[in-house]
Amino acid sequence: MIRALTPGTFDPITEGHLDVISRAAQLVDEIIVAVAVSDKKKPLFSLEERCELVRQATAHLPNVRVEPFDGLLVDFARKMDAEILIKGLRAITDFEYEFQMTALNYQLDPGLETIFIMSPPQYMYLSSSIVREIASMHGELEPFVPACVREALEKKFAE
16 A cells, blocks of 8 residues: 655645645545644644644545644654655745755655645645635635635634
8 A cells, every 4th residue: 555645734725735635646545634733833723623624625535534743744654654745836936945845854764755746827826825815804715725614714704
């Protein structure tokens, strides 16, 4: 069985994240969506809320499961018996950061492979921070997030 991790903060999960997860699910036997604690980022949603939103958004994908994690990604990958990290890339700025992280992860665990999935044009600009900003201004969220996330954001930013 080939198991991969798709890590992120997912605050909240977007259609861009779902695109990467869905495409990754076609490449391996099991995808573990690794939802990071990320206290430094001061997430809008709690870890439990983010995990639940990812579970709801990926419920249609039978080989996807969601797990929270804290600490080093390579340690979590070992704990989950994952051989591969699958990450989405949107732009050059993503590449620079992810290139550094891949090199570091390789130093920590040379057996953990990283695969990048390029975002299609309609998601190259999309990020959780942009979605949160749109939601805070009560903008239209439908094209950017699944319905469960839209409802959760609307509840968070209700006047």
